[in-house]
Amino acid sequence: MTIDNTEGARAQIGVTGLAVMGSNIARNFARHGHTVALHNRSIAKTDALIEEHGSEGDFVRTETIEEFVGALQKPRRVLIMVKAGDPTDAVIEELAAAMEPGDIIIDGGNALYTDTIRREASLRERGLHFVGAGISGGEEGALNGPSIMPGGPKESYAALGPLLESIAAQVDGTPCCTHIGPDGSGHFVKMVHNGIEYADMQLIGEAYNLLGSALGYDAGKIADVFTEWNGGDLESYLVEITAEVLRQNDAKTGKPLVDVIVDAAEQKGTGRWTVKSALDLGVPVTGIAEAVFARALSGSRDQRKAAVGLASGQLADKPTDAAQFTEDIRQALYASKVVAYAQGFDQIAAGSAEYDWDLHPADLATIWRGGCIIRARFLNRIKDAYDENPKLPSLILAPYFRDAIETAIDSWRRVVSTATLLGIPVPAFASSLSYYDALRAERLPAALTQGQRDFFGAHTYERVDADGKFHTLWSGDRSEVQA
Numbered sequence: 300m301t302i303d304n305t306e307g308a309r310a311q312i313g314v315t316g317l318a319v320m321g322s323n324i325a326r327n328f329a330r331h332g333h334t335v336a337l338h339n340r341s342i343a344k345t346d347a348l349i350e351e352h353g354s355e356g357d358f359v360r361t362e363t364i365e366e367f368v369g370a371l372q373k374p375r376r377v378l379i380m381v382k383a384g385d386p387t388d389a390v391i392e393e394l395a396a397a398m399e400p401g402d403i404i405i406d407g408g409n410a411l412y413t414d415t416i417r418r419e420a421s422l423r424e425r426g427l428h429f430v431g432a433g434i435s436g437g438e439e440g441a442l443n444g445p446s447i448m449p450g451g452p453k454e455s456y457a458a459l460g461p462l463l464e465s466i467a468a469q470v471d472g473t474p475c476c477t478h479i480g481p482d483g484s485g486h487f488v489k490m491v492h493n494g495i496e497y498a499d500m501q502l503i504g505e506a507y508n509l510l511g512s513a514l515g516y517d518a519g520k521i522a523d524v525f526t527e528w529n530g531g532d533l534e535s536y537l538v539e540i541t542a543e544v545l546r547q548n549d550a551k552t553g554k555p556l557v558d559v560i561v562d563a564a565e566q567k568g569t570g571r572w573t574v575k576s577a578l579d580l581g582v583p584v585t586g587i588a589e590a591v592f593a594r595a596l597s598g599s600r601d602q603r604k605a606a607v608g609l610a611s612g613q614l615a616d617k618p619t620d621a622a623q624f625t626e627d628i629r630q631a632l633y634a635s636k637v638v639a640y641a642q643g644f645d646q647i648a649a650g651s652a653e654y655d656w657d658l659h660p661a662d663l664a665t666i667w668r669g670g671c672i673i674r675a676r677f678l679n680r681i682k683d684a685y686d687e688n689p690k691l692p693s694l695i696l697a698p699y700f701r702d703a704i705e706t707a708i709d710s711w712r713r714v715v716s717t718a719t720l721l722g723i724p725v726p727a728f729a730s731s732l733s734y735y736d737a738l739r740a741e742r743l744p745a746a747l748t749q750g751q752r753d754f755f756g757a758h759t760y761e762r763v764d765a766d767g768k769f770h771t772l773w774s775g776d777r778s779e780v781q782a
């Protein structure tokens with residue numbers, strides 16, 4: 300029902316920016332019994348929402364920002380769902396001018412976390428609360444229950460949390476929404492979520508490519524494999540939709556749709572941000588980085604076209620035991636996925652330390668169990684692992700994952716070596732396995748790197764048998780001195 304705006308400040312929440320995500324979230328609030336004030340730059344979208352979905356709950360139609368702000372109960376809560384970047388700053392400025400100290404502005408877009416840190420600091424000076432909230436789940440999640448990652452001041456969560464928790468996905472009676480931490484932490488965590496999403500998608504893509512190129516399976520048969528996998532440890536939203544995409548036939552040609560889609564993956568940028576931030580924090584997120592680079596390589600269409608036909612060398616014969624190789628791929632996918640999550644959680648720990656956020660990995664695993672794009676059965680295992688030991692040095696070291704990798708390791712090696720001998724690219728499978736081998740190695744060639752650095756730049760090194768820093772007089776008598 301539409302509530303006349305002359306009835307005064309009635310709405311519990313306002314949503315501005317009524318493209319699909321914004322309007323679906325507004326409808327989700329209304330369906331949960333909240334009165335929602337609506338605002339959009341052009342009134343046509345507001346009217347369309349009310350026309351098509353007005354019966355779902357109580358909406359207040361507003362045209363100007365002043366009218367919109369005036370329709371809200373105090374403390375006023377406004378969710379901004381506009382394009383990340385300059386449009387967000389413009390809307391924040393307009394809102395801030397019309398709001399009062401204690402009011403709360405929530406940015407639900409995929410904002411860069413450093414922008415959120417800046418915005419939070421500047422609005423805090425004006426007495427306003429700014430909450431950067433990561434929202435995952437796409438259009439469907441926005442309407443039926445997303446995973447929500449709100450950062451910002453803890454006090455604002457008291458007024459905001461119950462509202463957000465009411466519209467979030469629920470798993471075992473627990474909402475997929477919790478206060479993440481101060482300022483930009485919500486958007487930081489959402490960024491890493493997206494990085495993991497990229498890695499997950501790339502790994503699934505490599506498995507699909509192996510099933511097709513090494514075993515000769517067509518899209519329908521590969522769909523059946525993914526459906527079967529979805530009944531086990533790999534159960535997840537992304538594996539489920541993979542089967543659906545692969546099973547879709549193109550109406551125009553009758554071929555599997557996937558076979559007529561151009562093989563150049565695009566990106567809006569959150570995966571790239573994850574890797575940039577990981578570089579700054581010094582955290583090796585190799586699986587995520589390979590996924591971002593794989594998208595970039597796929598998109599270099601001219602270069603790829605020019606390179607078709609380059610030498611492959613002598614290729615091995617295809618595997619003869621299809622059932623065994625399929626199982627090997629399943630195991631490799633699972634183990635590589637563990638690595639991607641382990642690296643993502645390492646980045647979250649590093650971000651938390653860098654910005655003093657005091658983030659709790661078990662909380663994140665809990666709210667990623669439902670609603671979001673990376674929702675998966677094994678997030679329960681991640682939650683258990685961090686519940687048991689919040690200071691786990693790496694997810695890979697948790698007993699459950701340690702055992703899972705021990706079970707998978709032979710398959711994983713067979714997949715990477717077979718793919719290499721067949722000339723099939725597996726950048727994420729291979730780099731995840733190399734990461735694992737490097738992590739468990741007693742000695743790394745970094746000792747040589749240190750020696751080289753000392754040789755050309757007198758950068759010094761540490762010794763295994765003495766404290767302090769040392770330098771060899773490389774251009775002198777090559778004796779060692781303490782630095």
Ligand code: 6PG
Pocket residue numbers: 409434435436437493496565566567568569570671672
């Ligand atoms: C989500 C998604 C969502 C969006 C991605 C797509 O969690 O709901 O991650 O945020 O679909 O940003 O990202 P790319 O366009 O970069 O693949």
